Amino acid sequence: GKPAMLLALALQLQAASCLYQTPHGTSMAGLRLPPFAPLRGGSAKEEPQVEQHAASEARRYQKRLTRSYSMSSVTPTAADPIHLEQMLYSEDFDMHVLTTKKEKEIEIKITSVRGAKLIQEQGGQLVLHWAVKKEEDDSWVRPPKKMLPQGTNYRYGKDSVHSNFYINEEGRAEVKLTVPDELAPRKIRFIPFHMCEGKESTKFWFKNSGEGDFEAYVCPDEWKCQIQGKCTDKEKNFFTKWFSKPRQPSAEVLEVSESSREPSPPREEPWHWTQKSAEVCEPFKLKLQRSPSEEKRIEEAAKRAAEMKKVLDRRRDDREYVKLSVMMPLDAHKWQLSSLERRFKRLKNAGVHGVMCDIWWGLVEQQPKKYDFSFYRSMAEAAQRQGLEIEFVMSFHKCGGNVGDNVYIPLPKWILSHAHKAGLSSVFYTDRWGFSNDEYISGAADTTPLVDGRSPVEMYADFMQAFVDNFLDLFHIVISKVQIGLGPAGELRYPSFPLSKWCYPGAGSFQCYDRSMREGWEKHCRNELKKSVWAHKMPDDGGYNADPQNNHFWSSEIHSDYGKAFMSWYSNALIQHGERVLKRASSIFAPLGVEISGKIAGLHWLYKTSHHGAECAAGYYNTNNQDCYSNIARMLRSCGATFDFTCMEIKTGRDDCPPYYSDPEALVWQAKRAAEGNGIKLAGENALTVDEWEAYDMILKKASFLDSFCFLRWRESMVNEGDDFLKFVKYLGRVKRPRIKQT
Structure with a gap:
């Protein structure tokens, strides 16, 4: 019923x-x-x-309906799905993409759910992206909601073959992820894959982050392969070995790179693999091909390598005598090129070897990553026409606030804008009274992202790379040396004596109160010194113009355990900053054979005291049996840089009494020993204006151990008949450059 x-x-x-x-x-x-x-x-x-x-x-x-495939893969980093899809389109590939951010073994259960395009992104929660194709009109539509996992995004495209996936009881794809400990490749960027039902092949595509794309078509029944396209014997042997074996339908991805390291041996499995030679089999073939974008990248790299070889072939270093350059005025960028070229001609006639000029960061990069070197390019071409060399200074500091500064050129406005938003003390060096000096970004913040995710060191590197790109054809024709700005006035030091707060012969004040410096000192106390009690203690230097003899720190505490620990950290932080910047500079200029240099300030006052206050406040720890200049020279040697030192013109005797305690000649001699002891070149500059023969004569006495000398700075009268400068040029031109003893 x-x-x-x-x-x-x-x-x-x-x-x-x-x-x-x-x-x-x-x-x-x-x-x-x-x-x-x-x-x-x-x-x-x-x-x-x-x-x-x-x-x-x-x-x-x-x-x-149910078939199981698995593949073992590793990707060190994963692009986001949108980026991947754009990448596929740009490379004329349209296939199903899978990418993981960790080492995973992916097993996908195939069922009768058809017509789906799968892009998987593994990062925390599993997110699947789908688009379903209608058979009748070949269009893409959104699949039913019950088929989609939570958080699904849609991607549209065209494809002639369908992937299949397994839908569990919750309406989500069944994907198993396990970690294979044996796998350790590091060069695979991402692994798109394509799976089909029936007797059609299962397609794997491996994209290597190196020279090309590796595409593999896999047939589960017959494991045979044919290698097509260009590839090395090592790559051919690798793929033949791994894809010519009857086994379960899985593929283990090992590293294939330009290195000489051989692939790791296969891991043992519970079944035995029978060796087979590679044979031609259409359903299963392995093809090495390069995408259009990869071809373009390789073509550009080859073109650049050829240009760099031309630059290196032009390099000559057979100069016999000390090179003399003249520093151009701070406002040279305001001059007419015709006026500038006339002055170049007069310098050439006077016997000068070249000129030196600041390239101001604040003028060239007025918008992030947008560089305008047009004036400096014209200046270099003008120098070339007159037969002069030109040495540019990468001036990452503000112009204005130092001795001789008659022009105001701030840091880029976008840097200052960020600093005001984030707080000046988070970007610039700061003294104990909270005054933040915007002349130069704190070296302790070198690796801290500031604007658009770029750190200061990255900004400097981008600037220098842009300079190379704009002047590549002039290297070793008119440009053979570049000075790298490392701090205030371009010198590797702290801004311890700004003219607005300091007067000669004050010791200056420590610049360690910005956020990054404070955090660095606290971390150093806890982790290195094991002295947490010192973490919040900073030295009381008495101020910029205090009398060091009547100050507790300068007169006694600097020689205590605390004083020694603080000064070592303070000085090392400065040297590490210089090393970070110069290492990046070396990586850019050294392949071109272009010499780089770093300038060290000649702080000669208070040199004859036990505390060396002026030097110590600026970061030069030159007391307690410490030789800061030797430490700096060692760092410069590791970066392949020349030691550029100032105050070559000052004579000892005038200010050697209290309260000056000056001894510039002894200071220069110490710098000379430091450079010589580390086997690097020593270049020189005058610190103040030279207007009498006594100063010229002092430079000539030191010229025998100088590789080059830069005269600061251009003035109209210097090339007039009867001026002492012409006589100085004549005598310096007879001084042979020293031989550098390699250590």
Whole structure:
């Protein structure tokens, strides 16, 4: 009767829901189940028939629709899905993409759910991106909501073959992730893949982050391969070995790079692999090909390598005598080129070897990563026409606030804007009274992202790279040396004596109160010194113009354990800043054979005291049996840089009494020993204006150990007949440059 029929139908549905399980115990509820034939009657005798029919249907669906593929892969970093898809389009690839951010073994269960494009991003929660294709009009539509995992994004595109995925009882894809400990490749960027049903091949595509794209078509029945395109013997042997073996449908990705390291041996599996030689088999082939973007990148790299070789071939260092350059005025960028070239001609006629000029960061990069070197390019070409060399200074500091500064050129406005928003003390050196000096970014913040995620060191490197790109054809024709700005006035030091707060011969004040310096000192006290009690203690230097003899720190505490520990950290922080910047500069200029230099300030006052206050406040720890200049020279040697020192013109005797305690000649001699002891070149500059022969004569006496000398700075009268400068040029031109003893 009717109740019996309803009871039989209920039992039939209950049995079907219980028995329609996947091999892994998950329900097939997300799939469309085949309709059962209507049953006549409803007696209990029909229940075994219903159960057998349901079980048979489940087994048939499991056998026909479920297939398991797995692949082991590693990606060190993963681009986001949008980036990946744009990358695929730009490289004329349109395929199903899978990417993981960690070492994973991905196993995907294939079922009858068809027409889906899968892009997986593994980062915390698993996110799957889908787009379903309609067979009849070849268009892409959004799949039903019940098929999609939470947080799904849609991606549209065209594709002629469909991937398949498994939908579990919650309507989500069934994806298993496990970590294979044996895998350790590091060069695979991402691994797109393409899986098909039936006898069609399963397609794997491996993109290497090095020279090209590795594409593999895999046939589960016959594991044979054919290698097409250009590849090295090592790559050919690698792929032949790994893809020419009958095995379970899996692929283990090992590192393939230009290095000489051989691939790791295969890990042992519970089954045995039979070796087979590589044979031609159309369903399974391995092809090495380069995408258009990769071809363009390689072409540009080859072109640049050829240009760099031309630059290196032009390099000559056979100069016999000390090179003399003249520093151009701070406002040279305001001059007309015709006026500038006339002055170049006069200098050339006077016997000068070249000129030196600041390239101001605040003028060239007025917008982040937008550089305008046009004036400086014209200046270099003008110098070339007159037969002069030109040495540019990468001036990452503000102009204005130092001795001789008659021009105001601030740091880029976008740097200052960020500093005002973030707080000046988080960007610039700060003294104990809270005054932040905007002349130069704190060296302790070198690696801290400031604007658009770029740190100061990265900004300097980008600037120098842009300079190289703009002047590449002039290297070793008119440009053979570049000075790298490392601090206030371009010198490797702290801004301890700003003219607005200091007067000669004050010791100056420590610049260690900005956020980065404070954090650095606190960390140093806790981790290195194991002295937490010192973490918040800073030295009381008495102020910029205090009398050091009457100050507790300068007169005694600097020689205590605390004073020695603080001064060592303070000085080392400065040297480490110089090393960070010069290392980046060396990586840019050294491949071109261009010499780089770093300028060290000649702080000669208070030199004859036990505390060396002026030097110590500026970061030169030159007391307590410490030789800061030797430490700096060692750092310069490691960076391949020349030691550029100032105050070559000052004679000892005038200010050697209290309160000056000056001894510039002894200071220069110490710098000379430091450079000589570390086997690096020593270049010189005058610190103040030279207007009498005594100063010229002092420079000539020291010229014998100088590789080059830069005269500060251009003035109209210097090339007039009868001026002492012409006589100085004549005498210096006879001084032979010293031989550098390599240590």
